[in-house]
Amino acid sequence: MKSNVTMKDIAKKLNVSSVTISKALNDKEGVSDELKEKIKDLADKMGYRYNTLAKSMKDGKSYNVCVIIPERYTGMTQSFYLKIYQSIAQILEEKGYYGIIHILPSDDEDNLKLPRIYHERRVDGFILLGQPKREYIELMQSIDMPLVFLDFYDENNNVDAVITDNFYGAYELTNYLIRQGHREIGYIGNLFSTSSIQDRFLGYYKSLLEHNIHLNQDYIISDRDERGVFIEFDLPKQLPSAFVCNCDQVAHLLIEKVRKSGYEVPKDCSVVGFDNDIYATLTTPNLTTVEVHIEEMAKNAVKFICEKMDDASATFGRVAVKGKIIYRDSVQKIK
Amino acid sequence: MKSNVTMKDIAKKLNVSSVTISKALNDKEGVSDELKEKIKDLADKMGYRYNTLAKSMKDGKSYNVCVIIPERYTGMTQSFYLKIYQSIAQILEEKGYYGIIHILPSDDEDNLKLPRIYHERRVDGFILLGQPKREYIELMQSIDMPLVFLDFYDENNNVDAVITDNFYGAYELTNYLIRQGHREIGYIGNLFSTSSIQDRFLGYYKSLLEHNIHLNQDYIISDRDERGVFIEFDLPKQLPSAFVCNCDQVAHLLIEKVRKSGYEVPKDCSVVGFDNDIYATLTTPNLTTVEVHIEEMAKNAVKFICEKMDDASATFGRVAVKGKIIYRDSVQKIK
DNA sequence: CTGAAAGCGCTTACAG
């Protein structure tokens, strides 16, 4: 099992050149099938392991794609980031690349420090998973490497981004509430915190507009500050019959609050969330929410980054991947 | 910003050899300070990035350490794995290594398939984070690469493992309950599922023994099957005054169950958890539990793997890192 | 079908 076996070692035993070994092991033209077989067998027997570092150097490619996740997201939506990373890594592997997670420390984000992997040329492209601050985005764009945004976008329109269709998801969810007879519908979320929250709000708003429902400002409630930290909020004096929450976690908090005020969910007040994360089934009642299509998002992100690594001029723009409404018990039909 | 600048390019501009560039950039002996400065400046100006792949090849080392996490853990204890990975990666970086996560698909675990990174010689050592099945452990041991177990161990005693001090943590927690006046104390957990659960049970048991409290088998309740999937369980006919749970998540489930039976926590029944994960503060009342010392565990694991990469014969055995009891509101003093 | 030569970007060991 000792494994410093090289192609040369195999070549020597077979009295051929290492070029022939290379060809055989890579299933290239120019080696007789017989010899090819023999080489492969012997390679197995000798415990040969292909040294991709050598190939990397020859090609001038690392075959690594770095997935950058700003630190502050790693506590939050829990398994989402790990799950989507898993998907990404798996698809990358099929294409011969490695995925490498880099959790971006908040300090490095503030000091505009790029990951070491960049400075050491061990990466061919970046997937930015989760929105860092603007200056960091600009930095990432300035280094002129293949780059794809995942799960957020920037108003800057020369970037490629894969996002959940937040707008459409919230729109559909609100339509559903209205079909269930609701007319007084609130929205929970800081509209200026992230593009996701803003777009979800706009989807909600579009649904109201289409149904001729007035947008009541008292029903729009901020849940976090602009850095994304949750803040205390009050319920409106008069409770609407339903709330659209920008995420499941805040739906969870809202339901606790509503309950403490002496109301029941969904009897007195319906609630819908977004994300279908752990909070969706942790909350009583379980939340009606939107499930993000993780695999589809990963697949797109990988496709984009791979094509950009092959052809630096490739562009894709913004792609929104549709989610799926999961109906559970947090909405009550009213008349 | 174009970056195919090599040492040779810098050398040419300065009319020196690339050996000199290498020495200067690596702060080695044998270059005048003057020239060193000049080289560094020019390197910066030209946007030079060190190519570590070349060094890797020269050294015959990848400078990568792969952290393997069995897939089934990635859904579970949520942020724990990502957090400890973050710690690991950071400490590895200080030592000049890269951390690479490999989420081990259950299929690969069953089929005893090693990660591609191994076959392609892109890794110098493995940290196994979370317990895979025995055959996979044996496979990992057979390939003769530096290997450290993290957060679990195996009865096999020739392995190096870093774990939380489950035994001591549960022991202390139970002592605390007894100090609060409890004598009837149950334990929730399948004793045959993982070494952690078993050790926590034994710590609990030791505390009972030391206080001359009889172990009542009716109070030992299994919470999951042997593959770790949660199962339904019933409360004992007569409720003890307190429960030690093998983890916060099951403490959460237990409290719901107790409440549904018409009892209050902690008034009628005290509960303690383990892990201090998201469930600890999600549950009402917030849980008294043990916080795992993530950084200390990461630090040890990295220290071990690095020393083993330097010296294959180094061994460390099993190291248990003490956790810390977090006192919250789920325990009531009784007399 | 097979292989000698050159090169990927760096470093080490040696000579000057």
Place this chain on the structure above:
DNA sequence: CTGAAAGCGCTTACAG
């Protein structure tokens, strides 16, 4: 203090 030579393990382009 400085550099020519050789080598890490592979592949490409070319010649036979």
